[in-house]
Amino acid sequence: MKRLKTFCNYIATMLFLAVSMYGGSAYADDIVVVVSARSLITHLTSEQVANIFLGKTDVFPNNTKAIPVDQAEESSIKEDFYLKIANRSPSQLAAYWTKSIFTGNGFPPKMLNDSVAVIKTIANNSKAIGYVYKNEVDKSIRVVLVP
């Protein structure tokens, strides 16, 4: 009986740990779409962000130029971002850009090495738009969408 109780405690502890770890990682994995703190853009919809990142438009809703910047190739933030925003897996995204490049409709956004480069670029350029983890946001950039 005592053994069973210990076992139950053990399971409960493991479940608690698993849930809190999952919760913690879910927090860290929160992706936010950001623009420069100096940009006039304050809010965007998922569809507007998807159109900018898929090259279907190159302006913000207020008709000013939008320059999207991507995270590094094969980074998990990039894969998660496109799954959330456009429901496109990495290979679907690659097929999409292949069609776009070879039909003359445009190239994918410039890829930067990491969030540090993304934040630095966006802080310095009011036309730029990118995505980083929520806990990486600083005063130089503004969150316009939590997809």
Add this chain to the structure above:
Amino acid sequence: MSSIIKLIVLSLLAASITVAKAAEKDGTTISTDKGDAQLPAITNNPASTDQPIFKFNGFGTLGVSHSSQSLGDYTIDNTVPKGPGLSQNWSFANDSRLGMQASANINPQTTAVLQVISEYQEDGDYRPEVEWANVKYDFNSKTFIRIGRIALPSFLYSDSRKVGYSYPWIHPPIEVYRQTSQTNSDGIDAACRFSVFQAMNTVKIIYGQTINDLPSSTTTSKNLKGIFDTLEFGSALFSVGYQDRNSTNYNALTGITTGPVTYSDITIGASYDPGDWFAIAEWIQRKSTTKVDAMYISTGRRISKFTPYFTYSQNSPASFVSVSPTPTASAIQTAKDSQNSVSLGLRWDFMKNTDAKLQFDQVRLSNNSNGYLANVPAGVTLYGTGFHVISAVVDFTF
């Protein structure tokens, strides 16, 4: 290669050299808000938003196919002189190709592109040909004009039909895409994009001429005019198009010996692709002195790295619309060419920028024609018979 294309290729090269020299002198620039002038910055600045001036990209497919019908060749286009079946047991002819593209950003509004493709062609070799050579000028983010050799957007996939990596199938359904094998036009096009309620609408107009080399003849089409409208709403896309052209391709279908014959195409396409699955349908009606229509429907599901798909495709026999010149006996027989295909396939995205596909087609010829089989010996009739085709490809981009 026509002289207009030569001229464009030369001016592209000249423009590229000028831009390259200017870039060398100034160093790479970084765009910031500090003043209007672009600040000279360290080369390869990791925080720059600038795209490089030159881009080189390529695509290719290595494909092999086999047909169970040994009395005729299964060819995906009338430009392919022979294929699996009668001429070859296993054939690389239908789906193997290599394409290279160079593009240059001459200035923020102007881009130039040159695309060259090597594939099995009408005279039986793989000599590279210029697919596109054009200069594009963006008036603003929604309106552009292109001059040179440009893509002819007859179908949803006609401007990317040679780029296997961009679509789910081994090749777009042949009963439909064979109706217009020409993929480019020498001339001019212009497009304009605007919002209609929540949807994005794009209107494109085109004017030009084309030369299409076939195994036993050359079709020259002049005065090609077209208008194409595409409406995109979320995952849904709807497209209608109209084009006509004065063509020298008249002997086979009409028996008319003095040209030209006016061809006109009406095309309608629709697709829905929310990510996990897709559905695509297209219809074309091609009219000259005969009228033919063709359609396909296709659907597939994406399960991790695998995309199984199903396609049904068919074309109708052609009917003669004008009674003026009496068609020849061979024209009457050619007009009957009709077939349908049921295809099952699987795309596997097994590696970055690379896929492998396997497709099985069950083809049925109409009761009074040899369908689109090529090189069937005189007197052989395969009317009403069925056969199957197995194709495997590896598509890649770089």
